[in-house]
Amino acid sequence: MDSKFDHEPIHSSDRGRAGCDSILWSVPLSHPLLADDEIHVWCATLDQAPSYRGKLAETLSEDERQRAARFHFEGDRRRFIVGRGLLRSILGCYLNIKAGELAFCYNPQGKPSLATPLQIHFNLAHSHNLALYAITRRREIGVDIERxxxxxxxxxxxxxxxxxxxxxxxxxxxxxxxxxxxxxxxxxxxxxxxxxxxxxxxxxxxxxxxxxxxxxxxxxxxxxxxxxxxxxxxxxxxxxxxxxxxxxxKEQLLQVQFGQWTADISNQATDH
CATH class of the missing domain: 3.90.470.20 (4'-phosphopantetheinyl transferase domain)
Known part of the structure; x- marks a missing residue:
């Protein structure tokens, strides 16, 4: 899904550096509402605490767990689990649906979408320990990130x-x-x-x-x-x-908002 141009592996020296990546975007005080003319872009670290990573893993579907198990390196497996778990957490907050209840389908090129049309479009990308998630309504969207x-x-x-x-x-x-x-x-x-x-x-x-x-x-x-x-x-x-x-x-006059996604945002959305 996240094909990379040169397929550069993350070597042991890079793993330490990637873990120190600092996100520049601020954390919002609360989860914002998504207006029809808006795009929300979230950045999150894939290096999450074991306790939160475990909670995210519990939301994955059986096919996602099978995909995670096929990774050779433990670090890559963890990043996949967190990346997909965060996607579920973010979409669940927007849709007011439990993260584990979301179902995805994929086009022939591997682009994911919600299996049940809910007027939400999204895309995700990752590079090393950072992931991007773009969310909007009723329009196709694409996002990419590279170190x-x-x-x-x-x-x-x-x-x-x-x-x-x-x-x-x-x-x-x-x-x-x-x-x-x-x-x-x-x-x-x-x-x-x-x-x-x-x-x-x-x-x-x-x-x-x-x-x-x-x-x-x-x-x-x-x-x-x-x-x-x-x-x-x-x-x-x-x-x-x-x-x-x-x-x-594919639309010119849109407002783009940026933010850093954290576990606290998920918890606030769940509490309301």
Missing amino acids: VRPVSGMKEIVQRFFCAAEATHILSLPEEQKAEGFFNCWTRKEAYLKATGEGIAEALNQFEVSLRPGEPAALLHDAMNPTEASRWALFDLKPARDYAAALAV
Whole structure:
């Protein structure tokens, strides 16, 4: 579901660093209501206390537990359990449904949705120990996050997978900005494809996004759907230092709210 461009493993040295990631977004005083013209984006750490992780695990479906059991490394298994448990917790708060009662279905590319249509659309992504969850009403949405890091063989990758203009822009950036430009491009592309439901199997070089550091996120052109670019909005997200993240939605005039999801928010929603 969360396919990564270079499939970089989390090595032992990275595990310690990922656990220290600090989320920049604030924790709201209470769980906010979702208006029709809003998108809520939550960032959460996947490094949760064992007691809370156990509560989240109890909400998983049998197929999710089977998927968790197939992970080779314990850290990856824990992150999957927390990631899916948090998704259930967040959606349960919006829908006033117990987290364990939610059921999901998946499109051929693996994008999840609620099995019972409830006018809520969502998408999720993770990188190392951080996860993003985007929630909205009656519109498809896509989100992606990546830790910015050196990319081995960047020139070959961008020339093979990105469109010519994107490759030129990335390779012309100052050396210290190349990785940020690369992951700006990648997260915006994946967010767009996840929103359309097509997944990254589609030709990445058939559409162009903005990518220069400091440049507003935008879908510039889609050769497969030439009239679509003006209908889509891309948002640059900054949930933590040294991370690139993006949100894609097929509607321009929307309000986006950001927050850090914690166990306390779930408890407050459950108590009301």
